[in-house]
Amino acid sequence: MCLNRKIWIFVILAFLVCSSTFAGPTGWTWLTYNGHEYALTQNYHNWIDAELEAVSAGGHLVTVNDAAENTWLAQTYYNTFNRSGSGSMQNAVWIGLYYTGVGSRSDYSNSWDWISGDTSTYRASIYGGRTSGDADHMYLHGWTHPYRGTWNYNLIHDVNPTYYFKGVIELDSTIIPAPGAILLGSIGIGLVGWLRRRRTL
Numbered sequence: 001m002c003l004n005r006k007i008w009i010f011v012i013l014a015f016l017v018c019s020s021t022f023a024g025p026t027g028w029t030w031l032t033y034n035g036h037e038y039a040l041t042q043n044y045h046n047w048i049d050a051e052l053e054a055v056s057a058g059g060h061l062v063t064v065n066d067a068a069e070n071t072w073l074a075q076t077y078y079n080t081f082n083r084s085g086s087g088s089m090q091n092a093v094w095i096g097l098y099y100t101g102v103g104s105r106s107d108y109s110n111s112w113d114w115i116s117g118d119t120s121t122y123r124a125s126i127y128g129g130r131t132s133g134d135a136d137h138m139y140l141h142g143w144t145h146p147y148r149g150t151w152n153y154n155l156i157h158d159v160n161p162t163y164y165f166k167g168v169i170e171l172d173s174t175i176i177p178a179p180g181a182i183l184l185g186s187i188g189i190g191l192v193g194w195l196r197r198r199r200t201l
């Protein structure tokens with residue numbers, strides 16, 4: 001095997017190995033699920049400020065794509081909020097679903113979109129089958145909530161700081177190579193170019 005081919009193999013392997021090691025923004029604790037990275041916001045927020053923190057981390061509030069992801073989120077991010085003193089009923093986190101302003105809020109299959117721009121059509125059950133007035137932002141109930149894994153929207157969590165939640169930030173690690181991958185890839189490509197120049201001398 002020629003040296004040139006060995007270097008290209010090194011470049012490819014180094015990129016694959018290093019890009020599989022996520023190097024997320026500091027300040028958040030990242031967990032991996034199905035090729036994506038998740039973290040709680042550092043602070044309790046209304047939905048808009050939670051999304052702003054998610055954007056500052058390089059992502060958005062989480063898009064939920066299926067029941068398995070919804071269950072994982074509910075099981076992972078539970079007991080994150082109990083500030084109102086009402087027990088597990090306040091066990092919830094913000095997700096990225098928001099009311100578009102078109103149609104009825106209760107028609108959340110059609111009148112709500114994901115802030116990430118994702119077109120996921122997955123919708124979990126609404127808590128107790130109820131609607132919650134004029135709220136525009138959805139949240140997920142954690143696993144110790146009586147209606148675990150369900151969603152809800154309630155204006156008090158956007159307007160009363162006592163009831164603010166943390167949000168779940170989502171990044172797509174498949175499109176964010178680790179710095180080591182970029183460095184090793186650049187070194188390998190540089191070596192290949194150097195060898196080619198030497199052969200032409």
